[in-house]
Amino acid sequence: MNKQIKLAPSILAANFSILKNEINSVSNADYLHIDVMDGIFVPNISFGIPVIKSIRPITNMIFDVHLMITKPHRYIEKFALAGADIITVHAEVCENLQDDLRLIKSCGKKAGVAIKPNTEIKSIYSVLQDVDMILIMSVEPGFGGQKFLPIALEKAKSLSNFLHQNDFLQNNIDIEMDGGINLSNVKLVVNSGANVIVAGSAIFNFPDRTKKILEFREKFSC
Secondary structure (H helix, E strand, C coil): CCCCCEEEEEHHHCCHHHHHHHHHCCCCCCEEEEEEEECCCCCCECCCHHHHHHHHHHCCCEEEEEEECCCHHHCHHHHHHHCCCEEEEECCCCCCHHHHHHHHHHCCCEEEEEECCCCCHHHHHHHHHHCCEEEEECCCCCCCCCCCCCHHHHHHHHHHHHHHHCCCHHHCCEEEEECCCCCCCHHHHHHCCCCEEEECHHHHCCCCHHHHHHHHHHHHHC
């Protein structure tokens, strides 16, 4: 049975001066994707724990928190307390990836692992027993509005096939994809095996976000 496709608008593309209104404008989506950048692992700085804590009372949406930071184990518990529901760490920067994933789970949160475009999908197979979600980056992490990298589709297909062939279906692992996704390519993304779709400018660059989210959902079902 196919998994439900979930849409996760990324607030990196939102207008921060009216963030409450921006979040409310995408309330018909499934998750709220929150990119946390430290200026070290990626060449950009976004927002952190205080912002997540301040927006938590605004919405009941699931907070999908993507940590693009070095040594994430230092902050996992604080992000959990701030209101994150899913915490995703990058395989490339964790000193002990399995320990970090288990720490996330010990906080009562879902654990995700992310990989950059040049990271082999096979590199995270050893921790599949400890993950709830795998995030395949379809752009270089750090900035919104980049062009989609098709290599991500092949990674998602390989991962989906591996999960099916190695008895991981009962683990109910989600495959998320993030970067350059819009209405013109989202069907390719879904067909590759991804079921959690992150979209930033493809939603927030339009005044009627409710309508845009419905247009995405129509693409999922066609």
